Amino acid sequence: MKINARLKKIGDLVEANSFCLDVGCDHALLDIYLVRQNKNIRAVASDVKEGPVLQAKKNIEQEKLEEVIEVRLGDGLSTYTKDIDTVIISGMGGRNIISICKNDMKSFKMVSTYILSPNNYQEDVKRFFVKNGYYIANEEFVKDKRFIYQIIILKKGKKKYTKKEFFFGPVFLLKKGPLFREYYEREMKAREILLDLLPKNFKYKRYKTNKEINLIKQEIKD
Numbered sequence: 001m002k003i004n005a006r007l008k009k010i011g012d013l014v015e016a017n018s019f020c021l022d023v024g025c026d027h028a029l030l031d032i033y034l035v036r037q038n039k040n041i042r043a044v045a046s047d048v049k050e051g052p053v054l055q056a057k058k059n060i061e062q063e064k065l066e067e068v069i070e071v072r073l074g075d076g077l078s079t080y081t082k083d084i085d086t087v088i089i090s091g092m093g094g095r096n097i098i099s100i101c102k103n104d105m106k107s108f109k110m111v112s113t114y115i116l117s118p119n120n121y122q123e124d125v126k127r128f129f130v131k132n133g134y135y136i137a138n139e140e141f142v143k144d145k146r147f148i149y150q151i152i153i154l155k156k157g158k159k160k161y162t163k164k165e166f167f168f169g170p171v172f173l174l175k176k177g178p179l180f181r182e183y184y185e186r187e188m189k190a191r192e193i194l195l196d197l198l199p200k201n202f203k204y205k206r207y208k209t210n211k212e213i214n215l216i217k218q219e220i221k222d
Contacts, residue, residue, distance in 0.1 A: 001059065003033045006149050009142040010090055010115055013153060016040055018113075020086045023076060023100065024048070028056035028069065030088065035068045046072045046079040076100035077107040086113045090151075094121025098128045109133065114154040122150050123166050130166075135159035139171035141179035148183045167212070168219065181220050188216040 003011070007030045014020060016039035022031050025045035034041045045056045053073045060069045072079035077100060080087070089097050097118050101108040109132065118125050126136060138153040150169070161170055172180055191213050198206050 001029055001032055001063070003029050005144040006090065006117060006142050006151075008033065009140060010088060010117060010151055011037065013115060013138070013140065013151065014039070014041060014086060014088070015113070018042075018086045019084050020044065020088055021046060021077075021080055021084045023079075023087060023089045024092060025056055025071075026052050026091075028059050028071065030090070031056075031069045032059060032063050032065060035065055036063075041068075043069045044072055044079060044081075044084065045069055046074060048073070048075045075103075077104040080104070080107040080111070082110065084111070086115065087111045088115045090115075090117040092118060094118035094125040097125055101128070101132075105132075112156050113137075115151065116154065117149050117151045119149075122152065122169070126152065126154075126161075126166055126169070129154045130159070130161060133158065136161070136170055139169045139175075141172070141177075141183055143179060143182075148179055148186070150183075164215065167215065173219075176219075184216045184220050188213055188220070191216075 011030055011033045014034055018041050020034060020041065020043045022043060022045050025031060025047050028045040031043040031045045034043050047053050047056065050073060053071055057071050060066055060071065089100065097116060114129065114134065116125060133156060134154040135157045136152060137155040140151045142149050142151060165173060191209050195206060195209050198209065
């Protein structure tokens with residue numbers, strides 16, 4: 001089954017011998033890819049909607065992988081069980097991811113590794129996880145067609161980060177590279193457009209946006 005670049009990158013970042021919960025699994029394409037890697041990975045494909053769950057079951061049966069992929073119908077972390085060590089949440093808004101975790105804080109804090117790819121509000125996601133006892137173990141960019149996505153791996157533990165590290169990502173700042181530059185060039189342009197549209201009386205928002213533009217300029221300059 002064909003898998004897009006974003007899901008493939010997420011799958012490649014999952015550690016061997018993991019037991020994963022894929023929240024919002026859609027058609028379970030990621031889960032099928034995961035268990036086919038020969039890394040002794042098991043998976044739970046979970047979705048809140050019956051349609052994707054039924055399609056996931058059909059795809060898993062077609063691939064004859066029922067013994068290593070279980071399908072569960074449920075909202076967010078309600079499908080989590082104690083034997084799961086890795087939770088994957090991809091393709092949702094950052095604030096939606098935070099809301100999923102807040103809705104079941106007991107389960108949330110039992111997970112040792114999170115692999116997240118939020119569509120937006122990445123800084124908010126990082127701050128929430130760090131505040132609740134996780135550190136940023138790795139960060140990767142992936143380009144899928146014309147879009148560039150962040151993938152964030154968080155593990156249990158404590159680390160302190162500066163405002164700049166939260167804004168860019170501490171691992172991204174160390175790695176940088178072409179996708180870092182392209183991603184933040186786009187972010188800078190978006191903020192420049194926003195600045196032109198913001199009314200003059202939005203003083204704090206204009207100040208914050210201007211500050212972020214200057215911060216990005218410093219990091220991507222040659």
